[in-house]
């Protein structure tokens with residue numbers, strides 16, 4: 001893979017200040033059961049390819065039949081196809097990540113791809129026999145990792161998992177239906193709903209949860225309080241389906257209320273903005289809801305977003321809020337909002353998150369750094385998170401750290417940042433670790 005750290009100063013800063021910092025990964029989708037049972041993966045396909053929609057997407061772009069992606073081909077055949085695709089992916093972050101993952105975990109270089117697939121498969125599977133989920137995680141110096149859990153999930157799975165705490169996936173609460181309400185408990189009205197929700201939020205915080213997240217997808221809209229949500233809620237309780245506008249009003253009510261509860265209980269609200277999850281109906285049927293075929297949505301309705309934040313703020317104060325955008329055209333919009341809700345004595349109550357999902361590559365990270373430095377305050381950046389299902393994805397923190405140090409070195413060499421190691425070291429340490437630490 002190409003060298004990210006081209007500048008000697010970038011290399012020096014990375015080695016001295018970034019490389020060995022612990023990792024705080026405040027939003028991911030790791031399988032907690034795999035960690036709890038300390039799963040030993042039977043082969044590299046199970047660990048590396050089966051759970052990774054990014055790879056599935058790339059294989060489909062290259063015309064690989066679904067049989068070899070999510071179909072009934074053998075694990076070796078699936079590996080062989082993916083391995084065969086890799087040389088054609090140079091320039092895509094999957095290429096860089098794959099090379100880094102093999103190096104970090106197996107001490108093996110994938111490049112120049114001259115080794116036959118069957119040989120690589122055999123060698124790696126041999127090494128995997130001595131690795132387990134916990135041993136893989138132990139390679140990455142992780143201080144805090146936050147896999148998603150829904151409000152009604154059993155939290156006892158997190159008992160005894162040092163440094164692994166749930167991140168509350170709030171979308172099922174916002175889209176509460178009769179089934180969800182039954183899981184939540186004896187809910188008779190809106191007041192009982194909020195009581196039950198708060199009780200669960202407290203239970204989450206007691207096992208170390210500090211983050212919640214919500215998807216504000218393409219077409220996100222918002223309705224202010226109109227005093228009619230008790231009636232709408234009772235209809236849901238009775239098993240009725242609300243028409244579009246009514247549903248939106250109740251969902252807005254719940255999102256607002258959750259924002260206030262997050263503020264009350266010291267949790268950070270992450271808003272993932274701008275995914276277009278429904279594209280091909282055919283692929284959705286084949287690959288499920290997260291099959292790697294999602295697109296980037298249109299730019300966010302800024303009015304809807306600012307009204308939501310304003311209403312939560314007016315109701316008693318905003319929680320710490322991280323705005324992630326999938327649409328790079330919204331980078332400036334997200335950065336600038338960090339100055340729109342500033343609260344007394346609180347650093348960066350609203351902030352832009354790292355380059356997210358399809359934007360999680362060198363170009364996307366650099367764009368985010370460019371925008372955050374001019375529209376906001378770069379040194380308040382919360383740092384990288386993987387948002388990944390794969391145990392190997394923690395190499396992306398190293399990827400980010402290298403890109404950051406190279407970017408900083410270029411700014412110094414261009415005269416935009418001071419040639420003062422103390423200031424640069426402090427900036428890097430904050431952006432890779434200490435800022436995120438203040439959130440947990």
Ligand SMILES: [Zn+2]
Nearest residue numbers: 027028029387
């Ligand atoms: Zn996520």
